[in-house]
């Protein structure tokens with residue numbers, strides 16, 4: 292008779308051994324202060340960088356900020372399946388255990404060492420994890436070895452009820468099958484021990500990661516007051532004009548938020564410049580700070596999407612710094628590099644054209660949140676995030692667009708994506724049930740750098756009607772608009788379109804974000820009773 296039972300115990304042994312290895316790897320990474328080098332995280336980061344653009348677009352569009360936990364969860368599932376297979380294979384042939392552990396460990400090591408901002412110590416978590424996998428698998432499988440010899444087993448099986456699988460499989464050479472003749476209690480004891488150990492180690496690693504120095508250091512940062520504070524917002528502005536830090540969208544490639552050691556952090560400005568400089572955080576704060584209200588948006592934002600926000604940014608003006616270092620003729624790109632190796636390439640001409648690019652240290656009255664680039668990020672009014680807003684920045688290199696492709700440009704996105712004029716209906720919510728009478732339709736429109744001249748609303752196939760624009764501090768922010776609609780019973784489709792400061796009307800044609808930003812009118816459907 293063919294054996295059908297799934298070798299559950301060896302599979303479990305594999306899963307537990309690999310879980311222990313992964314947990315220890317995360318702990319070693321946390322202890323090294325390099326949580327980004329944990330095996331699971333590092334493999335995830337390689338996948339993020341390697342993912343084809345459509346996959347990434349899909350992830351950003353459908354999962355939003357949950358893309359990161361979903362990716363890590365998926366890696367966990369794949370790893371568990373591999374681990375179960377490893378356990379079964381190693382149970383049939385002991386040599387497979389260490390070999391499989393070595394493969395997993397070396398894949399992790401290779402991933403860690405090839406990250407853009409890799410350090411040699413990043414090899415350690417995966418190497419230690421590899422030893423833990425091999426070390427945990429052996430005793431677990433040993434506990435699965437038949438406790439009795441062929442001869443004694445017969446007598447044992449007379450006194451103990453036969454395990455089911457033994458009855459099914461009969462006396463073939465594999466009759467030490469799962470649960471057959473093994474010391475279940477010894478195995479489950481060992482398994483429980485290993486499982487608890489892995490959970491404890493993983494928990495400690497997570498705790499260490501969370502309470503890492505960066506959060507405390509950020510708490511202790513006292514930012515100087517702005518030499519040039521932002522003027523109060525014009526009266527009549529809606530309170531939602533400035534996005535709270537906790538509501539501000541987050542888009543980046545970082546699976547673990549980079550934890551920057553403020554004491555050793557430096558910003559270097561070099562490349563095609565006459566006199567490169569290196570600045571500490573204190574050096575930056577010694578320079579006069581300005582405060583600006585600026586809207587930031589992401590090229591990946593779909594029509595009506597959420598990847599846009601407005602904040603009161605505090606920072607050091609970048610243009611004077613660029614003049615001090617003396618950018619050489621011909622350097623048309625400023626390549627910003629973050630501590631995790633991500634690159635953002637800004638057109639030098641835009642940085643020096645009179646707008647105010649900032650090296651931001653503060654956001655809405657607080658030090659930059661860790662997820663938004665603590666301690667320092669770039670922010671360039673009128674440029675999309677992937678062109679002008681490098682977070683966790685540590686290096687600025689004057690170079691040329693011919694010489695270097697920044698991260699997203701390498702992946703096919705427009706080298707100097709410009710902000711497309713766009714508008715969004717925020718109220719009422721799509722499909723909201725409305726009572727008849729006057730309903731306020733409201734939202735935002737943006738064309739940073741050019742400003743918004745008009746917003747119009749259309750109900751069903753009716754004419755475009757002008758909306759009221761609320762006051763704005765500058766052309767670098769979104770504009771709030773409002774339209775009082777005499778709603779009649781039935782189902783209605785509302786559409787919005789904006790006209791920018793140059794007089795250009797937002798195009799109707801729908802295009803997806805790749806490669807240089809979405810276009811199209813945002814519409815919603817509501818039903819009025």
Ligand SMILES: Nc1nc2c(c(=O)[nH]1)N[C@H]1C(S)=C(S)[C@@H](COP(=O)(O)O)O[C@H]1N2
Pocket residue numbers: 539540541542543544545587588589590629630633635662663664675676677680681682683684
């Ligand atoms: N270091 C780093 N900086 C980055 C990114 C990134 O992935 N890594 N993403 C960029 C993109 S695509 C956008 S839209 C903005 C988003 O900034 P936010 O997360 O603070 O909203 O950051 C930019 N700066």
Ligand SMILES: [Mo]
Pocket residue numbers: 542588589590591676677
């Ligand atoms: Mo972005």
